[in-house]
Every structure is written in structure tokens, then in C-alpha cells.
Amino acid sequence: MKNLWWRALGPVTLISLLLTGWLGLWVTPRAQEQGDFARLVYLHPAEAWVGIYLSFGTAVVASGLYLWPRTRRASVDLVAASAMEVSVVFLVLTLVTGSIWGRPTWGVWWAWDARLTSTAVMAVLALGYLAYRYSFEDPTRRAQRSAILALISAVNVPIIHFSVVWWKTLHQGATVLTPGASIKIHGIMAWTMLLSFVAFTLCFVWMTRVRYLIARRAQEGASARLASAIAARQSESGA
């Protein structure tokens, strides 16, 4: 049953993404002020949700679990690394789509806006984690030190976020999670936006799993090569 779920995940993700694209491009109406550019609402917020919160959060939680002695497993470390890689992809996509949306709205490709800037800083943070991680040869040291870096970075994320917000903002406020719970999107547009969040969440799970499997096989391959090299050396010295 579990296997069936994982096998179905890829096709279900693809179908939900295609459905989001179809609803977003052809079924939903044009916006009054922003025209077709408003269709980015079915793409950009969902990418930000995955890149900033879901992937980064998964990487941090997995890093915390790795540092906790009872839950310390190599697989947990690989989940952290895989989720952080997916986070980089979605953070870059968030920046690109945000920039495309910003051009007609603000008149420039890049503005020193709080959310753009804090997302860019987070992308560098995630890239720094990956660069740091891949600078180690020894898997145990790599896992321990990377987990510490992820947790330190996690503490810094809200501080970066609020500092940049206090500094300067042009970005529009929340569309759904508003302070007074007054949702600013309705009907088919709201449902399409909700579907985009589901589709991108499924996409995150699928991408993280595939990346995790690749990393695990690479690690198993490295262990097998090391074992065969030791065996060959032992047989040489025995002969």
C-alpha cells in the first residue's frame, strides 16, 4: 500500500500541476487592474510556500532530529540535504516569478522590497548550507556540522525576515491569511490558488523523495566501493 502511494505520487503531482496550469491560464478570469499578470498568483505564492516554509522547515526539522541522539540516522541527514536542495530550486523560482510580476507592477525587475530582499538572503543561506555540506568528505562530520549550521540559520530566518520588513517594503500584503481574516480572493480564483498550493506541496514531496533516493544510492555505492577496495587490499596483502 505504501509502495503504491509512492508510485502514484509522481503522476498525481503531474496531474495536479497540469490542472493548476489549465485553470490558471484558461478558466480563471483576467484581473481588473493587473490583467494577465495577476495569473502569477497561481504560481508565485505556492512557490514561496514551498521554498521558504515547507522545504526549509523540513530541512531544519530533519537537522534537529539528526542532532537528537535517539533519532540520529543517516537517512534523516539525507532528508535534510534533499529538502534544502529543493528549497534552493523553489527560492530561485520565487525570485524569478516575483521579478516577472514586479516589472509591470513596480516598473522594475528588482526593487529593494522587504520580501524580495529577504527571499534573496534566504536563497544565499540555503546555497551556503549546500556549499558547506559538500565541502566535507567524511559523512558523519558532514552530517553533524551541516545540522548545526541549519539550526543556527533557522534561528536567524525570522530575524532576517523582520529586519528586512522593518527596513523597507513595497510588497502587497497577504491575500489569504490576512490579519482580519478578510480573504481578498474568491470563487474559481480562490480554488485555483488553493489547488496550486496542493500541487506544489505534492511536487515538493516528490522532488525530495527522488533526491533522497539518489543520495542514498550514491552513499551505498560509495560504501560498496570502499568495501571492495578494502577487500582487494586485504587479498593483495594475504597473497
Place this chain on the structure above:
Amino acid sequence: MWSTIVAIIRVQWRVEMRQRVLLWQVAPFAVMALVITGLAANARSIARTEVGPGLVYVVLVFTTLLLIGRLFSTESSSLSSPSFAMLAIDGSAAYLGTVIALAVELLVVTGVVVAISGLLFHFSAMSLLVATPSIVVTIIDLTTLGVLFGALAARPGQSAALLPLIALPSFTPVIIAGERLLTAAVTHHGAGQWWGLLILMSVVYGGIGALLYGVIGEL
């Protein structure tokens, strides 16, 4: 604990007294960087009070990274980090000692940079005096964070690019707060809310560093 902190500070300063890197390399680098960034930002024709504080902090961040990179490259090459672990020195004391020693060195360079920035960007002596407490706390924050990330990045043969890559995103709130407070001092406007962020950063990262410095050294 205090004796360890004092011993670490003495070691760091003795290294500096022998090598004179701060005087002959880091301070001239900082001054040159300030002049070059001023030229690049065309500080002659635009509002100096708007661009000057930011440039001062850009230079101070690069100087911090330079000093931290040098500190940990010296420690890696002389194998002093493994000897700390073998001597069972308290990790938090080692961290606090290193932060204090480095913060004092950085404050010396900062004094030179800020004095020259007064000449280059026409900041009045009084406004720089008003900004002094915020500059001191910002430098302490940069050192607190920098030593923590320096310990994480330190390894023999490690690329020098790794430290800036992992440390700069975390420096962002400190740079913003420091720049806002310096701008407020030179333009005579209030920006008191940024003090909270600076103090929060000192407490949070001072605590994390004191807890983890020893652990990182053993990994």
C-alpha cells in the same frame, strides 16, 4: 572560567603583537576599501549622509571577515584548536575570550574607519560621538556571529570563500540595524527601534555561540 577567558584574550593579542597584521594589513585595507567604495558609489555627487553609513558598514563587514578568516587560519595551521580540546578548556570560555579579543581588535580598526569616514563623507564629530554606542554594539554583534561561523567554516585547506557565503546572510540584520542607527545619528533623526534588534542579536548569538563553540570544535 574567567582565567580561561583572560588567557585566550592574552594569546590572541600576543599573536597580534608579534605579527602586527592589524596595523600593517587590516587597517590599511579598511581605509583603502572605504575610499574605493566611496568612489564606486560616486559619493561626491550624491547625498553623502545617505550613502556614507552603508559604505562604512560594508567595509566593516569585509574587515570582520578578514580578521575572522585570519584568526581561524592561524588556529588551524598551528593546531591550537585540537590542543584546546585536549586541554579540556571550557568551550564557552574559549568562545567569549575569542569574541572579546577580536571585538577589541575590530573596534580599533573601526575607530580608524569611522574617523576617516567623517572626513570623506562630512559627518560631524558630534554625530559620530552620538553614533558611538550603536557602532560598538554592532561590532560586538558582528564578532559574536563571525566567531561562531568562523568556527564552523574552519578546517585546514578550507576555501576562503566558504566563510563569507555562510556568514553574510546572518550579518544582514546587524548591517541593517547598524546602518539605520548611524544614518539616524548623522541626520539627527530617531531610530531607537533598531537598538532592540542589535541587543536581541547579541543575546541570541552570544548564547548559541557559548553553547555550541566547544561542540563545534570537537566535531
